Amino acid sequence: MSCLKERKSIQNNSSVIALSPILNNDGLMSVGGRLGKSNLPLIEKHPVLIPGKSHVAKLIVLHYYAKVCHQGRHFTEDAIRDAGYWVTGCKRLVSSVIHKCVICRKLRGKLSFQRMANLPEERLTPGPPFSQVGVDCFGPWQVSARRTRGSVAQSKRWGVLFTCLSSRAIHIEVVEELSTSSFINGLRQFIAIRGKVKVLWSDQGTNIVGPINDEHLQTYLLKNGAEWKLNPPHAPPI
Ligand SMILES: [Zn+2]
Numbered sequence: 001m002s003c004l005k006e007r008k009s010i011q012n013n014s015s016v017i018a019l020s021p022i023l024n025n026d027g028l029m030s031v032g033g034r035l036g037k038s039n040l041p042l043i044e045k046h047p048v049l050i051p052g053k054s055h056v057a058k059l060i061v062l063h064y065y066a067k068v069c070h071q072g073r074h075f076t077e078d079a080i081r082d083a084g085y086w087v088t089g090c091k092r093l094v095s096s097v098i099h100k101c102v103i104c105r106k107l108r109g110k111l112s113f114q115r116m117a118n119l120p121e122e123r124l125t126p127g128p129p130f131s132q133v134g135v136d137c138f139g140p141w142q143v144s145a146r147r148t149r150g151s152v153a154q155s156k157r158w159g160v161l162f163t164c165l166s167s168r169a170i171h172i173e174v175v176e177e178l179s180t181s182s183f184i185n186g187l188r189q190f191i192a193i194r195g196k197v198k199v200l201w202s203d204q205g206t207n208i209v210g211p212i213n214d215e216h217l218q219t220y221l222l223k224n225g226a227e228w229k230l231n232p233p234h235a236p237p238i
Pocket of ligand 1: 070098101102103104105
């Protein structure tokens with residue numbers, strides 16, 4: 001600053017020598033640069049030099065960071081330059097402000113996850129595939145059931161998904177309706193293909209709980225030596 005005031009050349013070890021600083025009309029040190037002859041606004045031609053380690057620099061960064069709505073380093077840097085400031089070490093200062101910003105830390109932070117409990121025994125005991133089975137229903141889908149004269153008759157179909165708890169293999173049966181008899185049909189088909197089932201696990205969804213409480217299904221399970229267990233409500237899938 002004193003060199004500039006006394007119109008002396010700046011010392012070689014000055015940290016701003018590369019910016020060839022000049023004094024502007026207000027007596028503030030600003031960037032000289034090579035744009036002197038352009039018709040850009042004065043603040044763009046000769047932005048005011050702000051030492052990056054000063055408190056003012058931090059305030060300026062905070063101000064423009066808020067003004068660009070926390071949009072990140074590049075937006076903030078651009079806003080500061082647009083406003084006619086040249087903060088030395090701007091990149092680092094902006095990064096440190098962003099790093100410490102509580103709002104961004106909160107909003108961009110990692111989500112926390114529920115720590116899962118031990119795997120249930122059924123998933124770890126080796127055995128024939130599909131001896132411990134998870135069951136669930138999904139659907140319905142609209143399918144074209146048959147062609148009528150000039151159009152197609154639509155009807156609904158559901159899927160029953162069986163998954164082996166130890167091998168994670170999957171078997172899907174199509175059922176025609178969400179009734180107990182349809183469900184038993186699906187189950188019979190599944191057992192006929194995949195072999196005996198020891199335990200069936202399911203959630204307590206209404207489409208499952210209905211059939212389970214049914215006498216027919218209970219007899220069917222009893223005959224096949226199978227047991228049906230329900231997961232507790234809102235439990236994660238096993
Ligand atoms: Zn922020």
